[in-house]
Amino acid sequence: MPRSKAVRSWIAPPPPGVAPLTDPAARRLVGTEVLVVLTVTLGLSAVRSALALLDAVLQPVPLNEQQVALNAPAAQVGLVELALQLTRVLQLVGWGALGAYLLLRAGFAMRAVGLDRTRPGRDALGSAGLAALIGVPGLGLYLVARAVGVSVTIAPTTLDDTWWRLPVLVASAFANSWAEEVVMVAYLITRLRQLGWSENRALFAQALLRGGYHLYQGLGGFVGNIVMGLVFGRVWQRTNRLWMLVGGHALIDIVAFVGYAALSGRVGWLP
Template sequence: MSLRTWLAPPRRGDRLTDPTERRAIVVELVVVLAVTLGMSALRSLLSLLDALLAPEPLAEQQVAINVRQADLDLIDLLRQLLSATQLFAWGALGLYLLWRAGIRFAEIGLDRRRPGRDALTGAGLAALIGIPGLGLYFLARAVGANLTVLPSTLDDTWWRPIVLTIAAAANAWAEEVLVVAYVLTRLRQLGLGENASLAVSAVLRGSYHLYQGFGGFLGNVVMGLVFGRFWQRTNRLWPLVVAHTLLDVVAFVGYALLRGRVSWLP
């Protein structure tokens, strides 16, 4: 695939013309985002504003992603699993609404035709995003544009790597189904151009990472542009879910295992 083909506006898909159907989709988009990642974006924005108003510079402040949720280990484990279940449910909601609209899973790239190829492509995408993304994080933190991100502060329990892996998969499922397949499909049906839809999706992805700082926002916008365009071109969603899961597993589990053993990790 040439660079010109990759950057050019791809097919527009099926645009809805009935005013009632279009209004219903707009309302649906607002409601879905209000109870899922859109609300997370607003909370993230407030978190960043709070950090900017604090006396300490951003780089001297810390934010943790996976934290302990209860004093008792068993209750903590159950609450961690409930948090992951909520994320899986968010993705399932977007998938269900597309299915109710007559869109088959295969049409958004969630069929099982080529699991091996999807897994390899996902691993390649993870490397493409992960290595430069790590460099961007350290650069943003060095210039004071990002908080210090702690992927996990969970205690060293037998279930920690299991829970962190499940959390990684849950994050990947919720974000890729909602921000890519669901949002881009609905915007296409509303007649928004593919490039404009891609920009909306990428900015949404970046916005609910604002709690990490400006570097987290920018890095996830870039990730959203790459992932969104990949889906628009290939119509395959599984590679994005695989790539995102791998990125988060490395970040969550890797950090938990190396924290305190590697000098450059906070």
């Protein structure tokens, strides 16, 4: 049976209009740039994450009895702790800004990757839809993976209940989403297009890397983020709206971080 038009368009999006580089020197420079960006940002995070999972698996304690905190205290003194949390947020913002800046230097306007304000209403609706599409099944996958012992227990936050906890958690959610979607989707896929990679190959590469830097969460986090990368990446390839992805990712993280802070210790099903 022939595929429907909708299925064909999902599997193979039309050419994006980014011409592959033909000059060998230019290709080497772009390839080197990609390696440097990934080394100082999320690629190195994937290596650390894989080593963290290996260490966890080698522990005598079962994987699902070990806990990982996504937003953990880093200092004893309150104001120092706040400063360190904001420094982490600034680092993530800087990672995303680096990807955006390099695209600008390469001649890509921000509107070319969907970072403009021409469709705020549609972007907001799309963000809510993506958050629901990924967030609800993702929670289910995590609970199943933890139940069968292939995922650690994830605590979205272990920060003390201070006046700045909620603002920092919201800022952290936006910083995470900005860094990941700009670097992994807009920057990486655009650069891979210039290197002559097909849309599907670039899509799977960024999805696999996205899963890789979540390996510290166990198999559930790895698989769930690969799926998220495939969905988010393909949506961007089809719509060219990056704000939609940033917003959807931020909503997922805000619900996880703030919801956990509000419900932890009050409901029995939440670890």
